[in-house]
Amino acid sequence: MRLTITFWKLPAVAAVAALATVGLQAQTMTPPGPPVKSDHPAVKRGEYIVKSMGCWDCHTPQKMGPNGPEPDMSMWLAGHPAGAEVPSAANVSGPWMGAFSATFTAWSGPWGVSYTRNLTPDPETGIGEWTEQQFIDTFRTGRRQGRGREILPPMPIPALSNLSDDDLKAIFAYLRAVPPVKNRVPEPVMAGGPQK
Numbered sequence: 001m002r003l004t005i006t007f008w009k010l011p012a013v014a015a016v017a018a019l020a021t022v023g024l025q026a027q028t029m030t031p032p033g034p035p036v037k038s039d040h041p042a043v044k045r046g047e048y049i050v051k052s053m054g055c056w057d058c059h060t061p062q063k064m065g066p067n068g069p070e071p072d073m074s075m076w077l078a079g080h081p082a083g084a085e086v087p088s089a090a091n092v093s094g095p096w097m098g099a100f101s102a103t104f105t106a107w108s109g110p111w112g113v114s115y116t117r118n119l120t121p122d123p124e125t126g127i128g129e130w131t132e133q134q135f136i137d138t139f140r141t142g143r144r145q146g147r148g149r150e151i152l153p154p155m156p157i158p159a160l161s162n163l164s165d166d167d168l169k170a171i172f173a174y175l176r177a178v179p180p181v182k183n184r185v186p187e188p189v190m191a192g193g194p195q196k
C-alpha cells in the first residue's frame, strides 16, 4: 500500500492545489480565522504558517456564500463534518483519478476515501490529547502520532515533512490556541481493505 500511496500523492497534491485556487477564486485573502486565546510569539508564527501554507483550506469545511464557496468559520480547522460520510469512492475514468466533496474535506482517489481531520484542541475528537512530540513525529514518519496508521492523500506529508521542528512546534502552539470544536471525523475507507 505504501508504494501506491506514495506514487499517487504528489500528483494528487498538485491537482488539489490547482482546484483550491479555482474553488476560492472569489476570495482575495486568507480568511481572518477566529480570535485565539494567546498572543505568544510561537502562536503568532504558527498562525502565519497555517494561514500561508493552506492548512485551513483543506481542514476547514467550505460552505456556499454569496460569492461562491467560503470556509465555514464556525468549523475552523475542525475537519470533515461528522455524519457526512460519502456513500462510496467516486466513479471516475479516463484522465480523471479522483474527486472531492463540496465541503472540500472528503477526498476520493486510488487510495480510497479520506477525510480531512479535526486539528482543533478538542480532547475527544480533535488533537487535544496529542503531545507536541507526537505532532512532530506525525510529519517525520507520515504516521498518526508517529506510530499509528499511515496518513493518506491528499495530506501533503512529503512537502510538510520539510518543516523544521521549530515551525512544527509553532503550528502546534497555534492549534492548541484555536477554539476547540467537537466534530468526530469519519474514518477513511481504504481501497484495498483496512490499513495496518
Ligand code: HEC
Pocket (backbone or CB within 6 Å): 013, 016, 049, 050, 053, 054, 055, 056, 057, 058, 059, 107, 114, 115, 116, 117, 118, 119, 127, 138, 144, 150, 151, 152, 153, 154, 155, 156, 160, 171, 188
Ligand atoms: C491538500 C489538503 C491538505 C492540506 C493542504 C493539509 N492537510 Fe492535513 N490532512 C489532510 C487529510 C485528507 C488528512 C487525513 C488523512 C488520513 O485520514 O489519513 C490530513 C491529516 C492531518 C493530520 C493528522 C491528524 C489525525 O488525526 O490523524 C495532521 C496533524 C494534519 N493533517 C495537519 C496539517 C497541517 C498542520 C497542515 C498545514 C501545514 C495541513 N495538514 C495541510 C489534508 C490536508
